[in-house]
Amino acid sequence: MQIIDGGVNAPKGYEASGVEAGIKYENRKDMALVYTKEAASVAGTFTTNVVKAAPVVWDKEVVESGKSVHAVVLNSGIANAATGKEGKEYNYEMASEIAKVLDVLPEEVLTASTGVIGMQLRMEPIRKGAPLLKEALTTERDGAIAAAEAIMTTDTTRKECAVTFEQEGRTITVGGMSKGSGMIHPNMATMLSVITTDAKVSPETLQEMLGSIVKDSFNMISVDRDTSTNDTCLLLANGVAGAEEIKKDSKEYEALYEAVSYVATELAKKMAADGEGCTRLLEVTVKGAKTKEEAVILSKSVISSNLVKTAIYGKDANCGRVLCALGYAGVDFDPEVVDLTLYAGGEELVWIENGVLTDFSEEKATEMMGNDVVTLVCNMKQGDAEATAWGCDLTYDYIKINADYRS
């Protein structure tokens, strides 16, 4: 597997674009399109929030139909959530406008929205944006960049990733983009993500693969424990690479799994690292847990703790808070055997040994915690299961951004 510079149109047969439609803000791209002329199998995972945005309801229907699709249209600025029947109609209209310019059916166009909840989409900018998106479609690198930029809200960086691998002498490419910065919490994180591949895969196999991968990638990040109404991850496979169809339980399946998993995990980490207002990425590995499920619960509990997150921001080795967050996760364990180690900037520092604080150097800990990536490894010594979760620190800027998000 090889990492390449690219995004959502890196795989063969995909074009992408991003334009200014004026949906909510002035002078910024806010509509994106991903298009494949060859119809693609599609898999999707969506928010578990009871309150589901109109595009989520639409995409679920399309994905569950098992039919192929040609495009994904995305907008930022307005989430089209908590918008009732009217919101569903506007969403259908957005799909229809894109279908019209692409000469496909509305049912072949997936939608995704991110932004303010409760506000209705205005159709005028959408109608204006649709032909502009069509016109701007390209297989060039620029198109993917424009699309990744157009879906940003409070994101400070665009998020893209692409890899290639070989299948029977053909090059298969997986590319993806995502957005997500606030209202980020597993199941799904508040995020939109579109991953594309030119491999050939049936929708059922694709769905199984995506469901499994999302659990270890997007569902392992948290910025603020707020699970959004709009979380959407879509995986499209158009088969344009010309290789054989990939079946379950084959080595080709494993190779594609590895590639999609890499892209999904990188995009997830990029989202955590760009959490609203954050200054560093917090990576927490829980090992020695009884089961994978318990390792997941424990690691998520630590990355989600406001007190851990503020300590990471303050470069304060207040490791009792980590132990505390493990303790209230809802998993039973023996606190008196737990080890906790800090890894950062290529160095290692044992904080807790068998449940008790070591005599570590506070000065060294503070210095290590100044790095962009801070890793904590908790060894529960209860079994062999392991999980890693990603979060970020909690800072003044998170408050600033969220106390005044809408204005």
Place this chain on the structure above:
Amino acid sequence: MQIIDGGVNAPKGYEASGVEAGIKYENRKDMALVYTKEAASVAGTFTTNVVKAAPVVWDKEVVESGKSVHAVVLNSGIANAATGKEGKEYNYEMASEIAKVLDVLPEEVLTASTGVIGMQLRMEPIRKGAPLLKEALTTERDGAIAAAEAIMTTDTTRKECAVTFEQEGRTITVGGMSKGSGMIHPNMATMLSVITTDAKVSPETLQEMLGSIVKDSFNMISVDRDTSTNDTCLLLANGVAGAEEIKKDSKEYEALYEAVSYVATELAKKMAADGEGCTRLLEVTVKGAKTKEEAVILSKSVISSNLVKTAIYGKDANCGRVLCALGYAGVDFDPEVVDLTLYAGGEELVWIENGVLTDFSEEKATEMMGNDVVTLVCNMKQGDAEATAWGCDLTYDYIKINADYRS
């Protein structure tokens, strides 16, 4: 029932004191004592965190023994949590030092600690503090105030409450104090609370009463979703009022229940209103839920949401975030029938009707949200159950306090 000015020594037979022992900080009270010469029945509820502080382990044992007690000693500065076997020994020594000066058994002295996790208690200040506490014991108002002040950490106000009611011509008093400001989350909130009464009640009846009351009071508040290692609520009943023993299922039981419930709820609300860095109390009532349990889960989800809390801080009527927090609580409901109403400063404003935002005045909402107490009422229209939870806004000062708590 009558509300009176008083605290933990308001009921007959209780004395209280608070002194500077120099446990961690200079020039502030950090040890408190509550004493009853007449041995008291005791009930307790404790943190559900797997990581339990040494005093929690000790108090659980004492409470479960069903034996009567004479005193509660409390300290701030150091939590005596994640301190292993050594920490347990120090805790026993703290109980023993107090037992010695009061001429009772160590097993008749309950303990409670709050402060930094992972640091060992130093015995020198404790040994110095014990006789000072004994000497300062008083039934005067001053003693309760000193005790309530001595247990404060990042609290900005001391928290006390007392009420009286009549039983067969005798006046029964219930008084209490608590501390809690950060690491506050249900089960229990990070809190220490001591409630006293001069009613006569068996330990079993007292435990049943406290267990039920805590569910609707202390367990309904959250500042930061971090359930501490030290949460402790103790209820002492010494019978000194001279009234008959109170039995279950009597009208006397109901009267005492009401009084203790009032004190516990007031103390809980005071903790939420003094959440670290907060500027206002957020009260969320969920009504029309299918079951009480679901109403509890839904109301707690809203008061715990960082995005709701920052919106409350910013006086931003971003009510989609409230709907979103209801949606990810883990309870099934129909989002398209939910109503959401804001109450503050004696005014009322409907934000969401049947799942869709109303055309409310943003200006009026912002003005109303400037009050010290902001109440949200969510009507789920699924049944008759109701619950109220209390939290606070999330501000720059929360970050400031917690990014640099230990120094």
